[in-house]
Amino acid sequence: MRGHRDLQWASAGAVICAVVAVLVPWEIVRVIAAVPLTLFLPGYAVASVCFTPRELAPPKLWTLSVGVSLMLLALGALLLNVFPFGLTTLSWAVLLVLVVVACCRAAALRRGRPGQRRSLRLSWRPSSLGAGLVALAVVISIGALVLAQRPLPAGNAVGFTALWMLPATSQETGVVVGVLSSEQDPKAYILEVARAGKERPKTYRVSLDPGEEKTFEIPVSRRPGGRAHVVASLYLTSQPRRLYRRVSTWLPRQKTFPQSP
């Protein structure tokens, strides 16, 4: 590939991008490396095999590079699926590097002696005012995306409280009861957990801010061979006599479907 700078850069770029994507732990750095590796370089390498530098203008080359890269990703998944290791970070990285390097090598052989240089530059040179406007546009667009990602206060959204209960352990010797508030304002609750008809319920006073969750792990005693029916009930402190939420379980769980209603 000596003398074909674009092919050298494409091959080296693919290797560097693959190494960064596989080894670096930071997502943003991996994104910067993986995007050209997946969405540009494979297509560029294939296009370089098919077309000599003079045969394809940069805009078409760029379009073809992204388009063919998308095609290769779709077909590459099919290829990797054949192998027992399948589609993994490493297998993708190796496959893409192999495609890029092999196609760049083939393109260099096809081009023969250096001399046909491929320019990837788009010949748009904006004035300083133009560059400033484009930079401002980029900032505004990023602002639009950031705004879209931010959860906002929504006073009219109707909040709710969830009560849930699951076995605490695989041995099912107790339960975990959770109260989750997705209310708009802080709320206070009374939580009662009872083994149905057997004991006095355990009572907890729970205050939750919006988005807060509290969990309670409660051991459940039961007769040998017997089963315990555990019921958790939630009341609003402001309306302590009105049942607000209820969950229940039988421990240990039956683990078979009912036959009929």
Place this chain on the structure above:
Amino acid sequence: MVSARITKKLESLPVLVLLAAVGLLLCSVANARSRATVSPSQALFWIGLLVIVVPVFFRLSSKAPSYRERLGLVLILGLALYGVKVVHDSIFFTFPDEFVHAFNAERIAEHHHLYYFNPALPVTPRYPGLEGATSALMMLTGMSSFGAGIILVGAARLTFIAALFFLFARVSGSARGAGLGVAIYTGSSNFLFWGAQFSYESLALPLLVVVLMAFVEGEAAAPERRRAWLVPTVLGILAITITHHVTSYAVAIIFIVLAILYRVLKVRRPNPWPLALLATVSALAWLLIAARSTVGYLWPVLKEAVEGVFKTAAGESAPRSLFHASATSAEAVGVTPTPARAVAILSVLLLALVAFPGLLQLWRRRRRDPFVLVLGVAAVVFFGALLLRFAPAAWETGNRAGEFLFIGLAFAGIYGAGQFLRGGPTLERRRLLLTAGLAVIFVGGAISGWPWDVQLARPLQVKAHGREIDSEPLALAEFASKRMSGSRFAAPEADARLLMTPGHQIAFGGQGPDIEDIVNNKKIAPWQLPVLRKNNLPYVIADRRRNSGDTLRGYYFDSPGQYGQELRPKIVVHKFARIPVGRVWDSGWIVLYDLKDRPRR
């Protein structure tokens, strides 16, 4: 002189880029206001869209821009309009099909192999092109399917726009025409939202356009250079085959028709029958070897569509009301305001106005060109497909077909617009008129392509007292993701989709098996528990919100004044307690039951 200079500055590419960004920001603010449940922001949204498209349309109608500037303009247009979809849902995917494909992508990333079962749309894992490609980005970046999907579909969108421009430029021989053709294409009803979602067609359609572009470039190239263009053409056909069923059939049909026309018209260039053979054999082979379930998926849809057309034509069933999701009955959807309906209908009339003169010109001047004939036929069929929108069972088929047929329509429109912009003393006024017409076509397409009441984002995650709170079904999905890994659920469709992603569970909804009736009926019928047992679905979600079965509207916080807030009777939720079985989760409207948790009998 001075005013001409100012006009030139205002039409310069950086100014148009800035305006597109401002338009995107306006759309984002409109969505943010909608998510914040403050006063309606629909007007701001449409103004934002117009700020994006109108300056670009106006500039594209000018003779002045160079080939590259026109390409830059259409790319800005495509990117900004894709941004409008991205700012609609920037936290999670919320379009119905996105949950399905995101689930597939996550299963591939988790299990490292393709074809894992999808409970919502079993045919989708058999076309793994999109998800396989997304998995590469997910694995190499560590991103979720949401982040990787947005980047991948964004790349596909840009490729689509650029390839469409090159295709139109090559076939029409005019860069100005190509720019206007792309501008007309943005008026396709599926362009703004449907075609930008994370779905297999959003990758397959751009690949189809790349294939067509490569084909026409190859046809225009010197004979010794034609072979080079075969590589992207063949790769594209194969990639489409494993990405999307309908697009693969469309590719096969296009090349078969081209092969026939080359023969009939005695075209001197090589007949593309090998490409027709490749497209047909690969689509059929994939259907028979890997994706047999496609027949069971597509056949009923097509059969119903054909039957629906005949029934509506014979007066046996009432025609569908336009601007409603499906049938004639009153539905829990937002009513499209009359002015918006008028704009949508006007846009169709304008499309006809721009396309028919173009078709006449094509017939007079280019009818010996097979590719032009194919595009012209697509344009004519588009207007035929519009009639399908009046048949309740066929409207969706007509709507989907429009995405392909619109390529031909936009091409015919190039000639109609070109005729309108022919030189003369009133050219500037006609440019303004054409720009206004294109804006109406664009807005009309956007109105008819997506229900009015969900054009803007709804609150899914909101802030209260400085902390984030989730909507009720999303909170359940997050709970399931955190505490019930790998469970199997029966749920109303919207709840089921959230449980699939971001909940990472196996969740069945809808009618195959008939979960819809199990979760919606007031009584448990004798057949229902066996169905749940047969499909091993111990967890059943009962949801009083009627819109929990609505895959467009069922994910969000309720807020006063919104559509679809009716409740089902209490018995629909409490019927399972009568079995009796355990209640795992109770959040008011939603209760999660565990059928395997019950007293011994």
